[in-house]
Amino acid sequence: MNTPTPVLRLENIVKTFPGVRALDGVSLSVLPGEVHALMGENGAGKSTLMKVLGGIHQPDEGQVIVNERPVVMNGPLEAKALGIVFIHQELSLAEELSVAENVYLGELPTKGFGRVDWHELYQKTDAILAKLKVGFDAKTLVKDLSIANQQMVEIARALTVEAKVVIFDEPTASLTDAEKRVLFDVISDLQANDVGVVYISHRMEEIFKITDRISVLRDGQYQGSVATKDTDEEGVTQMMIGRKLDLTRKESNHELGKIALEVRNLSSGKAFNDVSFQVRSGEVVGFYGLVGAGRTEIAETLFGLRNKSSGEILLNGEVIDVKSPRDAIEKGISLVPEDRKGQGLVLGMNCRDNMTLPQVDDITAGPFVAEGAEIAIFDQYRDSLDIRTPGWKQDVGNLSGGNQQKIVIAKWLSMKPNVLIVDEPTRGIDVGSKSEIHKLLRKLASKGLAVIVISSEMPEVMHVSDRIVAMYSGRVTRTFECGEVTEDNLVQAISGVSKLA
Amino acid sequence: MLRLSKDEAIRFLGKQGILAAFVIFMLVFALAEAKFISADNVLSVIRSSAIIGVMALGVTFVVVSGNLDLSIGSMMSFSTIVVLDLHDKIGPVLAILAMFSLTLLLGALIGFLVGYLRLNSLIVTLGMLSAIHGLTLTYSGGKNMDISDKSSWFSFFGQDSVMGIPVPILIFALLAALLGIILSKTPFGRKIYAVGGNGTAATFSGISRSKTVFFCYLISSFCVATAGLIQASRSLGSQNTVGQGLELEVLAAVILGGASLLGGAGTIAKTVVGVLMLGFIQNGLLLMGLQFYVQFVVTWVIIILAVWLDIAGKRGKLWSPLA
Ligand SMILES: Nc1ncnc2c1ncn2[C@@H]1O[C@H](COP(=O)(O)OP(=O)(O)OP(=O)(O)O)[C@@H](O)[C@H]1O
Numbered sequence: 001m002n003t004p005t006p007v008l009r010l011e012n013i014v015k016t017f018p019g020v021r022a023l024d025g026v027s028l029s030v031l032p033g034e035v036h037a038l039m040g041e042n043g044a045g046k047s048t049l050m051k052v053l054g055g056i057h058q059p060d061e062g063q064v065i066v067n068e069r070p071v072v073m074n075g076p077l078e079a080k081a082l083g084i085v086f087i088h089q090e091l092s093l094a095e096e097l098s099v100a101e102n103v104y105l106g107e108l109p110t111k112g113f114g115r116v117d118w119h120e121l122y123q124k125t126d127a128i129l130a131k132l133k134v135g136f137d138a139k140t141l142v143k144d145l146s147i148a149n150q151q152m153v154e155i156a157r158a159l160t161v162e163a164k165v166v167i168f169d170e171p172t173a174s175l176t177d178a179e180k181r182v183l184f185d186v187i188s189d190l191q192a193n194d195v196g197v198v199y200i201s202h203r204m205e206e207i208f209k210i211t212d213r214i215s216v217l218r219d220g221q222y223q224g225s226v227a228t229k230d231t232d233e234e235g236v237t238q239m240m241i242g243r244k245l246d247l248t249r250k251e252s253n254h255e256l257g258k259i260a261l262e263v264r265n266l267s268s269g270k271a272f273n274d275v276s277f278q279v280r281s282g283e284v285v286g287f288y289g290l291v292g293a294g295r296t297e298i299a300e301t302l303f304g305l306r307n308k309s310s311g312e313i314l315l316n317g318e319v320i321d322v323k324s325p326r327d328a329i330e331k332g333i334s335l336v337p338e339d340r341k342g343q344g345l346v347l348g349m350n351c352r353d354n355m356t357l358p359q360v361d362d363i364t365a366g367p368f369v370a371e372g373a374e375i376a377i378f379d380q381y382r383d384s385l386d387i388r389t390p391g392w393k394q395d396v397g398n399l400s401g402g403n404q405q406k407i408v409i410a411k412w413l414s415m416k417p418n419v420l421i422v423d424e425p426t427r428g429i430d431v432g433s434k435s436e437i438h439k440l441l442r443k444l445a446s447k448g449l450a451v452i453v454i455s456s457e458m459p460e461v462m463h464v465s466d467r468i469v470a471m472y473s474g475r476v477t478r479t480f481e482c483g484e485v486t487e488d489n490l491v492q493a494i495s496g497v498s499k500l501a
Numbered sequence: 502m503l504r505l506s507k508d509e510a511i512r513f514l515g516k517q518g519i520l521a522a523f524v525i526f527m528l529v530f531a532l533a534e535a536k537f538i539s540a541d542n543v544l545s546v547i548r549s550s551a552i553i554g555v556m557a558l559g560v561t562f563v564v565v566s567g568n569l570d571l572s573i574g575s576m577m578s579f580s581t582i583v584v585l586d587l588h589d590k591i592g593p594v595l596a597i598l599a600m601f602s603l604t605l606l607l608g609a610l611i612g613f614l615v616g617y618l619r620l621n622s623l624i625v626t627l628g629m630l631s632a633i634h635g636l637t638l639t640y641s642g643g644k645n646m647d648i649s650d651k652s653s654w655f656s657f658f659g660q661d662s663v664m665g666i667p668v669p670i671l672i673f674a675l676l677a678a679l680l681g682i683i684l685s686k687t688p689f690g691r692k693i694y695a696v697g698g699n700g701t702a703a704t705f706s707g708i709s710r711s712k713t714v715f716f717c718y719l720i721s722s723f724c725v726a727t728a729g730l731i732q733a734s735r736s737l738g739s740q741n742t743v744g745q746g747l748e749l750e751v752l753a754a755v756i757l758g759g760a761s762l763l764g765g766a767g768t769i770a771k772t773v774v775g776v777l778m779l780g781f782i783q784n785g786l787l788l789m790g791l792q793f794y795v796q797f798v799v800t801w802v803i804i805i806l807a808v809w810l811d812i813a814g815k816r817g818k819l820w821s822p823l824a
């Protein structure tokens with residue numbers, strides 16, 4: 001059997017940004033009907049390479065070859081016309097428009113005199129949505145959808161054209177397991193129709209489940225490709241970071257301290273109800289549940305972003321009333337929020353200023369911000385979290401997704417909190433840094449910090465927590481002590497099954 | 502090997518383009534009309550820019566915080582009329598104090614509506630534009646205001662010079678230095694950028710959006726009062742509509758300087774450059790003998806060009822389907 005001709009080839013692509021050589025002579029080919037994983041550390045150049053493919057960036061050097069013909073693309077619509085469809089890492093939807101308008105943005109079906117044919121638009125969109133088995137319709141406004149559902153709208157976009165190549169840039173970062181399954185079905189449909197799929201993700205289990213071939217980038221350079229069945233997690237990690245990863249959890253034998261945070265019968269509207277738990281200093285408590293289980297809302301209430309309707313919060317044994325984030329910060333509570341672009345960062349502001357924003361009132365010399373002290377903080381956390389950026393002056397929006405997330409984490413660690421709440425802390429973070437962050441959370445706990453980790457990734461909560469609070473639909477279903485938890489009983493606890501028993 | 506690609510060239514043009522265009526403009530005019538760069542003319546341009554300039558400083562705060570202020574022209578008329586009227590009644594010192602207090606009160610009202618009640622700033626300040634105009638007319642009964650004692654020391658702010666420098670220019674320079682430092686060097690300034698850049702992220706960082714926006718409007722109204730003082734002192738008499746239309750000129754200067762109407766970007770230094778550019782362009786056109794009305798058109802063409810170059814520079818292309 002001879003190998004099929006690639007639908008797409010990239011040859012020696014070079015792309016530089018001021019201060020960064022993001023792509024340094026990368027070549028890659030995508031075959032029809034294959035799912036091709038693109039892997040690499042945060043900032044390795046994956047998104048940039050795909051943006052070159054999607055017509056968003058023009059390469060400085062090198063060629064894009066579609067169906068054996070070199071092409072030059074001056075924008076995403078030109079790429080789409082060639083059959084290249086791109087689902088972005090960062091959501092890029094028009095929030096005020098309907099789902100249908102977003103799905104067909106730029107190419108709405110028309111009837112005479114350029115009028116939009118709404119009937120056809122809604123019909124075609126609903127047909128696609130049916131395939132995706134989502135719970136909303138074509139007329140819904142995008143701003144009314146959850147992040148996960150917005151992601152599904154992005155995916156729906158890919159199904160509007162006769163695609164030859166579909167690029168998924170970390171599509172599952174905010175999807176639930178059920179939504180993931182639907183996505184994987186969509187991908188195997190595409191595959192069956194001889195579409196080439198490029199799939200970027202930091203989640204190893206997905207990579208080994210759905211991809212046929214893995215290509216790896218490191219620091220903008222192509223490291224090679226392997227058939228997925230010929231390698232394993234360790235092998236890929238080795239290619240990505242050039243060394244083996246130490247995944248063992250260092251058991252520190254530190255004593256747990258006093259109860260730092262206690263929540264008694266806390267409720268907030270419909271979001272969650274009658275929630276009670278304790279976190280000792282020195283302890284990591286994981287919150288596990290499906291999206292919508294109310295975990296984020298609990299965090300927001302603890303951080304003064306949401307009003308409680310009843311119940312009480314105790315900090316070091318004293319009842320406290322947190323009216324605003326400022327209150328929470330002054331009491332030593334930090335929150336790493338789940339949506340880095342919307343809640344975590346000010347895009348357009350540089351890395352340093354983003355990192356020190358919550359404490360800008362405190363690092364002063366006279367009436368002025370002490371910029372030297374700020375830079376010192378930045379340097380410290382850039383080194384300890386291995387944040388890849390040319391310098392503190394870089395606009396945080398120019399950092400890769402994972403490095404942006406690290407800036408948010410650094411921002412809240414540098415507040416030296418007593419209680420640290422992290423909501424999906426490793427979303428979009430590469431395997432190496434992920435284990436670094438897990439180690440860091442354990443280390444902080446061993447120094448007496450009380451840590452709450454909210455995560456939708458089971459391996460993450462199981463790995464990092466001392467105890468796990470399982471939630472379903474706004475209620476705590478079970479609290480697992482250390483050693484009690486297994487995958488099975490955890491799944492049960494968050495699906496509401498155990499309530500029947 | 503130094504190689505400048507087309508994209509890089511455009512990016513450079515975008516970064517320095519407005520300034521470069523301005524320098525070329527100045528050279529052409531200087532060659533065409535020697536009078537243009539005479540010390541007298543330069544000083545007079547800066548002096549007549551001072552009123553616009555002072556207000557542009559305040560508006561920069563508002564714009565960086567992600568809002569607009571269209572009420573400043575009518576607010577300036579109000580300040581001017583009030584201080585002129587009270588001058589004869591309670592004397593210059595008290596008149597100035599009263600005028601500043603009243604104007605700050607108006608600023609606080611806008612700050613409350615936009616900051617604390619989260620009403621859209623365009624709507625609020627557009628409404629305030631006509632409401633304050635009504636207030637001014639009610640106050641004055643529609644009559645022009647004049648100071649009877651034309652030799653009052655009150656004329657100091659608009660007509661005198663200190664060490665050869667006209668006082669309006671001094672006020673503009675001092676205020677620019679002060680506000681420039683506040684915006685770029687203090688925690689308050691940093692918060693303004695955060696609130697304008699991403700209000701939600703600012704809230705998650707423990708910054709009070711309401712308070713920050715409120716103070717921006719307060720600063721803006723302080724600048725308006727200062728501009729009103731200069732205006733009143735310069736003319737010692739005024740119509741009710743003296744500030745009419747200035748909001749657009751001020752906004753033009755601020756944008757020309759490179760502040761983003763989306764919020765989160767802009768500096769006092771750039772605004773000052775914008776103000777001077779606008780002043781010199783208008784002056785140059787006038788010297789060329791262009792009709793006064795044609796000036797409006799040409800000014801706007803230049804501004805549109807400036808904004809376009811700015812955006813093109815940011816995205817590295819003259820045109821892009823991605824905004
Ligand atoms: N518009 C830009 N301006 C400047 N630098 C950029 C820009 N876009 C990307 N970069 C830089 O290029 C490098 C590669 O970024 P890219 O987003 O491709 O990484 P990535 O592999 O997708 O990482 P992640 O896994 O974190 O998403 C990074 O160092 C990033 O800071």
Ligand SMILES: [Mg+2]
Pocket residue numbers: 046047048089169400401402
């Ligand atoms: Mg990326």
